[in-house]
């Protein structure tokens with residue numbers, strides 16, 4: 001987090017948000033009229049507006065909150081996993097994060113509902129209480145998913161209530177440009193996924209073109225916020241020398257680029273699908289060792305790390 005500009009960055013991140021945010025966009029969270037707490041969870045997921053005391057607020061849908069993590073950014077952090085993602089990566093190891101709605105997951109231990117509603121004040125309160133642990137350990141909060149851009153209004157309202165602390169946005173880059181710009185104005189570090197540079201392959205393996213992601217990458221690079229490129233290593237899909245070379249070429253010399261992280265394939269990816277009532281059909285050989293040749297990135301002058 002050496003790229004942080006200290007308290008100035010903290011102050012920028014925590015200044016009051018601008019007014020006029022649009023109403024909820026129907027992605028599993030709703031803008032409610034009422035006190036800044038949730039009185040009836042089902043109302044949020046049912047998509048109805050509740051009238052009560054207080055002003056407008058945006059409710060969020062969170063499928064996990066992991067405390068004391070050391071892999072989701074610098075220092076010791078809490079990572080908030082937000083529900084909803086526009087991509088359907090063939091290798092996704094958080095399938096319960098794809099749907100914007102709560103869902104049941106079953107295991108031998110029983111059945112649980114994944115996806116809890118939080119008000120901005122609730123989540124910020126929880127994170128603020130943990131700041132006594134983050135700050136002495138150079139950590140902070142990471143907003144991940146799913147895709148946090150899909151709940152940009154909620155994330156912004158949480159950030160507006162946070163004490164000064166380093167904030168990391170972990171994004172696939174597949175989201176609304178305006179939402180991305182608003183979040184870039186509030187965060188201190190970005191983890192930005194690049195999966196496949198070939199558009200047809202990207203469409204095939206994730207269900208979406210990569211055009212928006214590559215376009216948003218330029219916005220991140222031009223924002224002044226430092227960023228790390230994250231490449232998931234999927235055997236025979238993303239770990240090819242051709243894909244590495246294309247990514248290296250795309251990111252070479254980009255302002256703000258800290259380094260490239262290569263993320264080893266998670267062989268436990270399939271386990272959650274069954275629990276979530278989803279099907280896992282990897283279109284690649286999971287048993288094949290991944291290519292971890294970092295040479296092409298080093299040769300292009302970028303720092304690269306096997307995360």
Ligand code: SF4
Nearest residue numbers: 085087089092146172
């Ligand atoms: S971007 Fe991440 S959360 Fe979304 S489908 Fe791909 S791997 Fe899963």
